[in-house]
Amino acid sequence: MNKFFISIAVMCMTCLLWSNKPISEGYKPGDKARDFTLKNIDGKMLSLATFPEATKGAIVIFTCNHCPFSKMYEDRIIALDAKYKPKGYPVVAINPNDPSRVPEDSFEKMIERAKEKGFTFPYLVDETQEIAKTYGATNTPHVFVLEKKGKDWIVRFVGAIDDNAKDASQVKERYVEEAVDNLIAGKKVKKAQVKAIGCTIKWKQS
Template sequence: MKNLSKLGVLLCLLLISTSATLLEEGYQPGDKARDFNLKNIDDKMVSLKDFPDAKGFIVIFTCNHCPFSKMYEDRIIALDAAYKEKGYPVIAINPNDPVKQPEDSFDKMIVRAKDKGFTFPYLFDETQEIAKTYGATNTPHTFVLEKESNDLIVRYIGAIDNNAKAANEVSTKYVESAVDALLADKEIEKKRAKAIGCTIKWK
């Protein structure tokens, strides 16, 4: 009996450690993604369920201060312009702790969105729970989600394209190709692509 309870404890520990690792790793393409309820720059709460007509979403973890995020701002606006009408709106989320990076405070998000003329929600992941669950590690970090009956399925994870420095020298547009494939009901060729970026400023 003593041994049995020991085994039980061991099993519990094993379960806890496996789920902890899974949590740390975040989503993989094919996983179900969770919805969220985060504050937008207009003070209203936004959830993915608020977009009944969307076919899916281009969720981008980004922020104000990171030079790589800044290099992509115009391209993120262009993505929203190209794909919102087609059913894949951009949802931008700032996951950074403003105590660690004051440039990424909620007030400064409002200013940045206004200056750049963001056409999409720019949400604040104050508890960092969504970034952690999704497995975002750096900014910008994109997750393309597809609606499938009542679920949201992760279809692409990673970089927006393969040249942060120069938009006119990009040779592979990862996110566009992924969404185009989804719209054409074809298999996505590249489901993950990595890029250098700023570490998310964790609490």
């Protein structure tokens, strides 16, 4: 019996030690997400609140031009927008990278890339990187599916688009599609957080 209490005590100590570790920042499913006002590639400022197609929510994707994993997903991001914009969940792409570190991610190059690929969704620049930091984006691509509740935007999914970056035809689990389908059906999102390999966001060096 004594042993039992000792092991409980040890477990509690371990928990305390664990909680001393810095908690990872950023949004988790269930959190309320802040809106933003960022410059789109057409030169106009865009917010979630004033985005006419975002009637039910939005698929916010932190991505960029240069990252090979972002490139692998460009066509799939276009497909997501085509499928879910009519259902009230349009794609909003945000490039958070510091262009002085990656010239390929400059505003001019964003305009070029969007034209080349025929992006059907806004491609915004997070110049101060404040939105990426607040959301807790670390990768490109990194998806945050938001559900609109009155005036609030609730995070319902954080993570990867699907389970096969390399080959779209071999995808077995479409995480973002499943999450949005769950929301549209009024269900709880089954897999609300999914990790995947990607490029680090290129933060400004202070």
